[in-house]
Amino acid sequence: MAIEQVKTYLEKWNKKMNVQEFEQSSATVLEAASALGVKPERIAKTLSFRKGEDAVLLVAAGDGKVDNKKFRAVFGEKPRMLTAEEVLDKTGHAVGGVCPFGLKEDLDVYLDESLKRFSTVFPACGSSNSAIELTNEELYLLGNAKGWVDVCKGWEME
Template structure:
């Protein structure tokens, strides 16, 4: 199970005990915010796309939406989200638990500027009922991100 991979990943950093698992679903921004009792915008949602035959992840704030023009300017292609089967095969997590941790080799992770306004955010941890609170600096470190990007709208 993907949550076990994420727990093993965070064990290396002595952070596995910070992963929160809920009795309720946290598969959407709204459900995660309710489970965590926080503002939806502080949920770090991880979106999966195909760029030039490679799967990528873009982590955005919960209230941000992909801006197609900005996305195309950044990645040189139209935003094409992966199907649920592709997400499992190419990323290694199922929709609802996709996160930038313990992903398959070759998956590039990008962090969207919409996250920078927060001290801490809550990404999922590989299951549809998990999350971890991380500072932006820790998110950078543990996501092994490639770059910061500006590909969203509706948040500022």
């Protein structure tokens, strides 16, 4: 089970005990926010895109939407999401529980600037009913991120 892989992975940082599991689904941003009792924008959703023959993971705030022009400027091609089967094959996690931890393949992970407005965020932990609260620094380290990018819209404060 993917959540067990994630827990094993998080043991390296003594974070295994911080994984929260819920009776209810946390597979969508709104479900996760409800399960955790937080605003949806604090959910750190992990999106999976094609990058040539490989895949890249983008972790963004729950209210961020990928901007095609920004994505193309950063990654050199238009955003094309992986199918559910490809996501499971590449990450080892099913859609609804995808996270940058305990991945099946070594994928490039990027964090979107939309996360930086929060002191802590809540990514999933490999299942459709789990999450963990992390600072952005912890998410960067534990997610083995390659860097910060600005590829989302719709979240900017006015």
